[in-house]
Amino acid sequence: RWQKIKKTEMKKILIIKILLLLFSNISFSQKKQYFFDEKKNIITEKEYNHFKNENFEFLKLTFVEDTAKINVIERRKIQGNLKNELHKEIISYLNSISDKKTDSTKTIIINYHPGKDNCNSTADKSYVNDLYIDFKAKIEMKKNITQYFIYKSKKGTEFYDKKIKWYYDNERIIENNFFPLHYPCGSYLIIYPNGKYFLYKGEYYIKKILEQI
DSSP: OOOOSOHHHHHHHHHHHHHHHHHTTSOOSSOEEEEEOTTSOEEOHHHHHTOOOGGGOEEEEEEEOSSEEEEEEEESEEEEEOOHHHHHHHHHHHHHHSSOOOOTTSEEEEEEEOOOOTTTTSSOHHHHHHHHHHHHHHHHTOTTEEEEEEESSSTTOTTSOTTSOEEEOTTOHHHHHHOOSOOSSOEEEEEOTTSEEEEEOSOOOTHHHHHHO
């Protein structure tokens, strides 16, 4: 019942997910590699390695399975417009998984945790906690903004201060619509009252969110 933002894009990402699942269950004598550009088109290894990434606008992700390696280029910054129905349903979903109540007149910020990885498990925990607590306090002062810390896997969220309350994406609505692959460290999403959205994939500096809004 949940609509997708870009059906073509999601279908291509689904193909990558199916490949990951397939190659985790089939045995081959040697790992085969697959390469995808930012539009999820298959490219050569040479094209992948020579891909220009000025100003770190893209992520280069590698998913290693027992029998294959999937290499994907992902654009980090995405802007778009939500359909009105999807906008309302996401608000309803966020209200259902949390102890908060928000509506379409507010800007929504989601800090998304994909699960423990090498990026988010090696940070200075005290420093990160201070940044998050300061960010949370500044957002709470803004009456027209509501903020959610959402996780896919709870592992890796334990070290955050108890003032940071995480909510489980139990129906995987946030994951499937915005963060279908594992982006290192974490990502964030801003949804504006008019339905426009901005998302950033992968490691980010949390104070940049305040600048963005």
